[in-house]
Each structure stands twice: as structure tokens, then as C-alpha cells.
Amino acid sequence: MANNDRLLVQILLLFLLGASLWVLAPFWSALFWAAVLSFASWPVMRVLTRLLGGRQSLAAGLLTLVWTVVVAVPLVMLGFNLADHIKDFTALLKGFQVEGLPPVPAWLAGVPLVGERLVGFWLTIDQQGAAFFATVRPYLGQVGNWLLARSAQIGSGMLELALSLILVFFFYRDGPRLAAFAQSLLKRLIGMRADHYLELVAGTVQRVVNGVIGTAAAQAILAWVGFAIAGVPGALVLGVLTFGFSLIMVPPLIWGPAVAWLFWQGEVGMGIFLLIWGIFVISGVDNILKPYLISRGGNLPLIVVLLGVFGGILAFGFMGLFLGPTLLAVAYSLLSDWVGTPVGSIMLSSTEPAEKTQR
Known part of the structure; x- marks a missing residue:
């Protein structure tokens, strides 16, 4: 009877959790x-x-x-x-x-x-x-x-x-209270490794944020240099706008019209220069600097970071920029822990309950 009551409570808890997620879905x-x-x-x-x-x-x-x-x-x-x-x-x-x-x-x-x-x-x-x-x-x-x-x-x-x-x-x-609740929940679910995975998620998100902001700042500076060399008016303002558009990964919306304006004004040479500068320098630095900044300071292989960034964007949109590396980081850490655990200890832990039962 006690087992039936416990099963009923678990079903009710799952139903309550599902209903709560449904309410929060929008x-x-x-x-x-x-x-x-x-x-x-x-x-x-x-x-x-x-x-x-x-x-x-x-x-x-x-x-x-x-x-x-x-x-x-x-x-x-x-x-x-x-x-x-x-x-x-x-x-x-x-x-x-x-x-x-x-x-x-x-x-x-x-x-x-x-x-x-x-x-x-x-x-x-x-x-x-x-x-x-x-x-x-x-x-x-x-x-x-x-x-x-x-x-x-x-x-x-x-x-x-x-x-x-x-x-x-x-x-x-309510940040400290929410962090303490998340820590208690993870400890309840996975035990003493909760702090490790919290630090892993926090470090991955922080590195992604640093990578996004750092890359946007670099693209803004490079764009300002290109605009100044090409003689585009308002180079500083356009550089600041490039920073904002780099955060949503569309800097060509700034340097592209500048290239068209140069061609329209008859500055063909400077237009070609800014076009090449925009493609290979302003937009190209995103493919190099962002993965480096995201992987810097962590023990994740660079290929995992690259797959997390680009695969996450394809799968989840802009949110995938943060979700992709975080999910792959946690999965990689879980697999590393599992592979690094000696087989003998797993066998021993699985046979101990049987030995105690026989005694």
C-alpha cells in the first residue's frame, strides 16, 4: 500500500511539473x-x-x-x-x-x-x-x-x-536565492558532482558572453578603421552601429550600404577596398576570434566549441549561440567522467549490494 501511495505522489508531481512547464512555455x-x-x-x-x-x-x-x-x-x-x-x-x-x-x-x-x-x-x-x-x-x-x-x-x-x-x-x-535553489536541486539529482556541473555551465556561458562581446568589439574597431580609410562620413557612428549589429551577427547590414554608397559616389577603388575589408576582415574575424575566446580558459577541445556554436545556431537560432556550447560542454564532461571511471570500481559497486544481500 505504501508503494502505491508513493507512486501516486510521483505521478502527481510529474503532472504538476508538466503543467508548470506548459504555463511557462510562452x-x-x-x-x-x-x-x-x-x-x-x-x-x-x-x-x-x-x-x-x-x-x-x-x-x-x-x-x-x-x-x-x-x-x-x-x-x-x-x-x-x-x-x-x-x-x-x-x-x-x-x-x-x-x-x-x-x-x-x-x-x-x-x-x-x-x-x-x-x-x-x-x-x-x-x-x-x-x-x-x-x-x-x-x-x-x-x-x-x-x-x-x-x-x-x-x-x-x-x-x-x-x-x-x-x-x-x-x-x-532574487539571484542568490535562485542559485541556491538550483544548487540544491542538482545535488538532489546527481549528488556531489552538482557543484562541478554548475561551474561548468557557468564558465561556458561566461566564455560565450565574453566571446560574443569581444568579437563584436573587435569587429566594431576594424569597421571603424575601414570606414576611416575609405573616407565614409560618420565612421565612428557606423563603427558603434557595427558593434550592435555584430551582437546579432549581421555586421554586413552596416558595411554593405557603405560599400554601395562609395560605388554610387564614383569611388570605385575605395568601394572595392571596403568590400574586401568587410568580407575578409570585419566579417571574417568572427569565424576566428569568437571560437578562440569561447574556448579560452576551458578544457574543452576547440572542435567541440565550434560544433556547439555553429550547430547551436542552426538548431535553436540565436539562442543556440549559448545553448549549443553549453549542452556539448555538459555532455562532453559527463562522457569524460564516465570513461575516466575505472571499470573495476563500477563492477565493485554493482556487486556490493548482492554480497550484502547474501550475507
């Missing part, structure tokens, strides 16, 4: 980003709490406000700017349809190998503008629908970001 992404953000900036939270005389709630509120100003406000402004640019792009297409294309740029004919063909293509589109736009009009509708869908995703991302910033306050305020 907020997993926001919870994940709030946890990563609070963990990565926890040293700052500790220093701020000490400066404020131990008032943890006040420190949590101030640091959350800082994140709101630094992260949320620029992203909201970026969203509005993208909406404005979409409107300008639509107006530009309508202007081309009514008035035709502008005169052929002088630099277009000087493009090696394909310059004359490009000029001919430009003149053909200008002369047959009405027929051309009538041909591409259905595709423009598809592009408009695609942009509308992406705009909806940006809006949902903004709401998710706002929720993450609200949740990060509670992670800051």
Missing part, C-alpha cells in the same frame, strides 16, 4: 535572455550592491534601467528607422516607375569586364521602364508581404525584449 525565450543577461552582468550587480550599502532591490532597479537605456531604446529607434526606410524605398520605386531611372553613373562603365553590359542593362530598364515594372509588380507584392511578416517579427521581438528587461530585474533581486 516565456521560455524571454526567461532565457533575462537569465543570460543577468548572469553575464552579475559582477557589475555585485559591485553596485556594495556601493549602495547592500540594497539589492535598488541596485537591481538601477541596473535594469541602464540596460533599458543601452539596449531597448536603440533597438526601438532602429525599428522606427527601418519602417521609415521601407516607406522611402517604396516611394523610390514609385518614382522610378513614373519618371524613369536617373542618368547612368559615370563609374558604372568603368567596372572591369562587365561595365558595358551594366550600362546597357541600365539603359534598357530606363527605356522600357513601364513594361519592366509591370513584369516585376507581382514580385514586388511578394516582397511587400515578406517585409510585412518581418516587421511583425520585429514587433514581437520588441515585446519579448521588454519582457526580458522586466524579468532581469527579478533575476538580479
Whole structure:
């Protein structure tokens, strides 16, 4: 009878756990980003709490406000700017349809190998503008629908970001209590190795955060150097924007338009230079520096880190940048512990209960 009661309690606990996960399912992404953000900036939270005389709630509120100003406000402004640019792009297409294309740029004919063909293509589109736009009009509708869908995703991302910033306050305020709960839960599940795996997960996440921020800073500096050499106006501002876009791994959205602007201004040589600099230096450093910074200070093989980073991104999206290396790190450590355990000790531990039963 006691066994039946225990089984019933276990079933009820599993049902309660499943229901709780179901309730939290819509907020997993926001919870994940709030946890990563609070963990990565926890040293700052500790220093701020000490400066404020131990008032943890006040420190949590101030640091959350800082994140709101630094992260949320620029992203909201970026969203509005993208909406404005979409409107300008639509107006530009309508202007081309009514008035035709502008005169052929002088630099277009000087493009090696394909310059004359490009000029001919430009003149053909200008002369047959009405027929051309009538041909591409259905595709423009598809592009408009695609942009509308992406705009909806940006809006949902903004709401998710706002929720993450609200949740990060509670992670800051209740961080020590949540850490103690996680430690107790892991000790209950896996015993004395709980501290080891907590340190493993914490170290992996910290190295990933350092790798992402360090790579973004390097790309921003390299982008600023390239913009300054090419003579692009606002090089410093574009470098700062490159840092923000590098965090979401799309720096070409900054240096790409700069290359197009240089070609449009007739600076073909500098445009080619910035194109090569962007592909091989700004974007290329991501494939070298990020894996190095993530693997630095840990005992994981570099191939495990690479597979974790790129495989995680393919499997989980941007969240996989943190999930992939962490999952592979824990799996690699578990397998290492299992392989490193002597077979004799496993056999001995499995035969001890039988010997005691016989006695």
C-alpha cells in the first residue's frame, strides 16, 4: 500500500511539473535572455550592491534601467528607422516607375569586364521602364508581404525584449536565492558532482558572453578603421552601429550600404577596398576570434566549441549561440567522467549490494 501511495505522489508531481512547464512555455525565450543577461552582468550587480550599502532591490532597479537605456531604446529607434526606410524605398520605386531611372553613373562603365553590359542593362530598364515594372509588380507584392511578416517579427521581438528587461530585474533581486535553489536541486539529482556541473555551465556561458562581446568589439574597431580609410562620413557612428549589429551577427547590414554608397559616389577603388575589408576582415574575424575566446580558459577541445556554436545556431537560432556550447560542454564532461571511471570500481559497486544481500 505504501508503494502505491508513493507512486501516486510521483505521478502527481510529474503532472504538476508538466503543467508548470506548459504555463511557462510562452516565456521560455524571454526567461532565457533575462537569465543570460543577468548572469553575464552579475559582477557589475555585485559591485553596485556594495556601493549602495547592500540594497539589492535598488541596485537591481538601477541596473535594469541602464540596460533599458543601452539596449531597448536603440533597438526601438532602429525599428522606427527601418519602417521609415521601407516607406522611402517604396516611394523610390514609385518614382522610378513614373519618371524613369536617373542618368547612368559615370563609374558604372568603368567596372572591369562587365561595365558595358551594366550600362546597357541600365539603359534598357530606363527605356522600357513601364513594361519592366509591370513584369516585376507581382514580385514586388511578394516582397511587400515578406517585409510585412518581418516587421511583425520585429514587433514581437520588441515585446519579448521588454519582457526580458522586466524579468532581469527579478533575476538580479532574487539571484542568490535562485542559485541556491538550483544548487540544491542538482545535488538532489546527481549528488556531489552538482557543484562541478554548475561551474561548468557557468564558465561556458561566461566564455560565450565574453566571446560574443569581444568579437563584436573587435569587429566594431576594424569597421571603424575601414570606414576611416575609405573616407565614409560618420565612421565612428557606423563603427558603434557595427558593434550592435555584430551582437546579432549581421555586421554586413552596416558595411554593405557603405560599400554601395562609395560605388554610387564614383569611388570605385575605395568601394572595392571596403568590400574586401568587410568580407575578409570585419566579417571574417568572427569565424576566428569568437571560437578562440569561447574556448579560452576551458578544457574543452576547440572542435567541440565550434560544433556547439555553429550547430547551436542552426538548431535553436540565436539562442543556440549559448545553448549549443553549453549542452556539448555538459555532455562532453559527463562522457569524460564516465570513461575516466575505472571499470573495476563500477563492477565493485554493482556487486556490493548482492554480497550484502547474501550475507
